[in-house]
Amino acid sequence: MTTDVKIARHVFQVVQKERLTPHYIRIHLRGDGAQDFAPCTLGVNNKIFIPQDSASEVIFPTSGIDSDDLKPIVRTYTHRAIDLTKNQITIDFVDHGESSPASAWARNAKEGDSLGVAMKLVSKPLYPQADWYFLIGDATALPVLSCILESLPLEAKGHCIIEVASTADILPAVQHPGFTVQWLYNPHPELGSTLAEEAMKVQIPAEANRFAYVASEYSSVKQLRHYFREKLGWSNKELYAFSYWKAGEAEDASVKSRQEEKSGT
Secondary structure, eight states, X not given: OOOOOOEEEEEEEEEEEEEEETTEXXXXXXXXXXXXXXXXXXXXXXXXXXXXXXXXXXXOGGGTOOXXXXXXXXXXXXXXXXXXXXXXXXXXXXXXXXXXXXXXXXXXXXXXXXXXXXXXXXXXXXXXXXXXXXXXXXXXXXXXXXXHHHHSOTTOOEEEEEEESSGGGOOTTXXXXXXXXXXEEOXXXXXXXXXXXXXXXXXXXXXXXXXXXXXXXXXXXXXXXXXXXXXXXXXXXXXXXXXXXBTTBOHHHHHHHHHHHHXXX
C-alpha cells in the first residue's frame, strides 16, 4: 500500500544574496511557506520555479497558463537550510554563467525578487548508519554533501572528495572532525572530469559497514556506480549514486538518460 506524499509549493522573496566563492552563490529567501517545509530533511531535492523575463511574478504550471512566455523554468536544487523563526529558506547555486537559467537568475537576483519553490513534505534520511562514509561529488553536490557532513555525529569517519573550479572555490566550512576532505580542481567540468578516477584511488578501509554517496555529472556517476557495484561488489544499501546533470544537455532534456543510468537500464 502506498501513501501519497503531499507537495507544497510557495513563492518566496529574496532577502539576501551572498557570493561565497567566485562560483558559488547563496540565496536566502523569505516567505510564510517556509513553515510548510519544516519536516523536510536538509539536503533533499526541491524544485525551483524561475519566472520568465516577461513575467513579473511566479505562476505555477497548474495555474492554467496559456502563454509559454509566462511558464516558469523548472530546475532541481537542494534544500540547504531553513530558519523557521525568520520564515526563511536557503538555496545555494553554482555560477555557470548566463547560459544556465538558474545560474543567470542567481547572478542577477536582487532583494525582493520572487522564486517559486516546491518540496515533498516528508522527512527521509540521506544516509544509513555506517562505520565509514565515502562522499563524492562535483560543485553541484556541495549543498547535499555539506548537509550530510553537518548532520553526521562527531564520531563518524570517512573521506569526502569534491571537484570545484579552482582553489578559490574551496569552502572552509565543508569539514568534519572524522573526515578527510579532498578538493579537486576543474574549471571546465562540461569538457570532462577526473572525479571518478581520483575517487577510485582512495584507499577504502576494511570496515564491515560502509556507505558511499555519489552525486555529480552523468559520466562520472556511471563510472563510479560500475566501480562500486561491479568491481568492489557493494550492495544497493551501501551505495547511493545519482547524476545531477549531463554534459551538453539541459536538466529537462537529460532526465530520462539520468534515471535510466540509476536504474541500470
